[in-house]
Amino acid sequence: MLTEESSLSPKTAEDVEIQAERRLPVRIVLTGFMGAGKTTVGSLLAKRLGYRFIDADVEIERETGATIAHLFEEHGEPWFRELEHETIQRLLEPEAVILALGGGAIEDDRTRRLLLERNAAKLVHLEASIETVLRRCRGTESVRPVLRDTANLEARYHKRLPLYRLAHLNVPVDSHTPAGVVEIIVERLSGQNPSR
Numbered sequence: 001m002l003t004e005e006s007s008l009s010p011k012t013a014e015d016v017e018i019q020a021e022r023r024l025p026v027r028i029v030l031t032g033f034m035g036a037g038k039t040t041v042g043s044l045l046a047k048r049l050g051y052r053f054i055d056a057d058v059e060i061e062r063e064t065g066a067t068i069a070h071l072f073e074e075h076g077e078p079w080f081r082e083l084e085h086e087t088i089q090r091l092l093e094p095e096a097v098i099l100a101l102g103g104g105a106i107e108d109d110r111t112r113r114l115l116l117e118r119n120a121a122k123l124v125h126l127e128a129s130i131e132t133v134l135r136r137c138r139g140t141e142s143v144r145p146v147l148r149d150t151a152n153l154e155a156r157y158h159k160r161l162p163l164y165r166l167a168h169l170n171v172p173v174d175s176h177t178p179a180g181v182v183e184i185i186v187e188r189l190s191g192q193n194p195s196r
């Protein structure tokens with residue numbers, strides 16, 4: 001005779017996967033250096049899970065009616081970080097959301113606290129090497145103003161790395177396709193393959 005537990009337990013590998021995916025966090029936030037793939041992977045991950053995808057950079061541009069490059073030039077980076085913090089706080093209110101952060105959001109103390117201490121979301125770091133970042137972002141200086149500061153770019157990368165690594169989950173991305181990165185995130189966050 002089946003015990004209550006065994007009759008309720010999942011029977012197929014597909015059932016196991018569906019149950020595990022139901023345990024996924026209601027908000028997943030992607031962080032990482034410019035070019036790590038936050039926008040690309042975030043949009044795919046949202047489709048995969050049926051969540052809404054939001055890109056903080058795109059929201060800031062939409063709400064201000066100005067490009068990020070213009071905001072940096074006109075108001076400077078500290079002003080931008082303040083606006084970015086307020087925007088992220090607001091964007092984290094709804095559930096079933098994948099939020100791609102701007103590459104520098106992690107530098108702001110209040111943003112880090114919001115992401116790491118309040119348990120509102122799972123923070124996922126897409127970790128790309130400096131070589132990958134430079135290759136993927138080549139020629140995009142007009143839309144990524146921080147790239148123009150070439151003298152400080154490597155130092156910025158190394159200053160940010162330990163901050164990104166505070167994330168709940170770190171995923172090395174250099175040798176994975178965007179779809180591959182999505183599968184790793186789903187597996188890890190649903191506990192299907194926690195050791196990877």
Ligand SMILES: Nc1ncnc2c1ncn2[C@@H]1O[C@H](COP(=O)(O)OP(=O)(O)OP(=O)(O)O)[C@@H](O)[C@H]1O
Pocket residue numbers: 032033034035036037038039040041057100101102103136137144173176177178181
């Ligand atoms: N896993 C990947 N493999 C190969 N190319 C990738 C991968 N992920 C992203 N790319 C490519 O790298 C470039 C940068 O990706 P994307 O814009 O998603 O990065 P980002 O982290 O959102 O950058 P930013 O911080 O500037 O917004 C794009 O051309 C994208 O197609």
Ligand SMILES: O=C(O)C1=C[C@@H](O)[C@@H](O)[C@H](O)C1
Pocket residue numbers: 033034057068101102103104105143144145146
């Ligand atoms: O790395 C950074 O500091 C930035 C990355 C982009 O996503 C934008 O948020 C902006 O260009 C700043």
Ligand SMILES: [Mg+2]
Pocket residue numbers: 038039040055057100
């Ligand atoms: Mg992006």
